[in-house]
Amino acid sequence: MPHTSVERPPRILIIDDEEAILNMLCEYFRSLDYVVLEAPTAERGIDLVRKENGLDLVITDIDLPGMSGIDFLQVARSIRQGLPVIIITGLKTLDYAISAIKHGAIDYITKPFELSEVRKIVEKVLRHRISAQLKERIFRFTQAMSINWEVPTRELNEAVMADYLARFLVNSGFCDQEEYHQYYMAFIETLINAIEHGNLELPSSIKGDDFQKLGEFDRLRQERMKDPHYGNRLVKISFLFNPERFSLTIADEGPGFDWRRYVGESNQFYQGSTEAYGRGFLL
CATH class of the missing domain: 3.40.50.2300 (Response regulator)
Known part of the structure; x- marks a missing residue:
């Protein structure tokens, strides 16, 4: 214990x-x-x-x-x-x-x-x-830090990781406690997306509001967590910090999608800033 x-x-x-x-x-x-x-x-x-x-x-x-x-x-x-x-x-x-x-x-x-x-x-x-x-x-004395994680999907607890990252920002003085929840929500949504729709390839179409669809989604999620083909895929997290700014990159090993379907091939800004980012959009 x-x-x-x-x-x-x-x-x-x-x-x-x-x-x-x-x-x-x-x-x-x-x-x-x-x-x-x-x-x-x-x-x-x-x-x-x-x-x-x-x-x-x-x-x-x-x-x-x-x-x-x-x-x-x-x-x-x-x-x-x-x-x-x-x-x-x-x-x-x-x-x-x-x-x-x-x-x-x-x-x-x-x-x-x-x-x-x-x-x-x-x-x-x-x-x-x-x-x-x-x-x-020791966080409040940190001047600069770089951490990289490569975690198998089946081993990653998205809530623990999001809490760790958001609490680091609070404890280091980068943001105050009132802003903690905003960062936490942003981190956990990104991690859930990388796990469920990235590495586990769970279709959004079966994640509805009724109990039957929720049950189907949860059963498929558990099955793929146990399947080495999906569960062993890595979630790669890179966290760079100094007292003035931080960056967080979260990447999965899923197949991704064609970003052009969502932003249009004629949009020059999105062509230059999103092409290499799979499901994500760099803003």
Whole structure:
């Protein structure tokens, strides 16, 4: 179990209105020596977020009576900036889980789930949080930095990466906390595009609003994640930073498309600035 410091184990909050699931998760993580707080509603969860300064992580169901999981996520992160939130969702609320990721949730768990899988996700998120806290101390002294990642699609957590990049900009003083969400949203949308429509070659036509299409999209996404032909394709990320400016390049290994269909062959500006960029447009 990743400890947040040498003094104490992780403190997590679990929110679920289903008593059986809430008790199961609480008992499981207490058996692993976590300090576990629990709440049957999002409103009670918000009270605990306000009172507990040492929270390291929240696990919440997305379909709650009263305040929803997404509403909780937005309020909780406004109270505790950077607090990691993992969403629990059923297939019928999968679209809300995807929306929650875009609004700052660090990951999601689909019902039914195995406790061992929940543990893996929690420990991964906590390791990232510990690393981020340590790096915060040196970020504000950074004068220049260049980082390149080449991550297999099946290994890349787009929410963690987007949070890392946006939080770096805040911690280095490049932008303030209010601008964090704008950068986060821009980064995660680009990463999701590289993963889903780039390396996994998932057609947009099957990603609709109804539950049947969402289920089909999710099943195909999981299948291609496990298929080495798709899942082993790399997402290449290049991040260049100095106190005055930064650049971020995200490239996938998918087939791309013909950019001329979208901007017109007669547009000289777009011909010069987009031809080499596959699905993206350089603005």
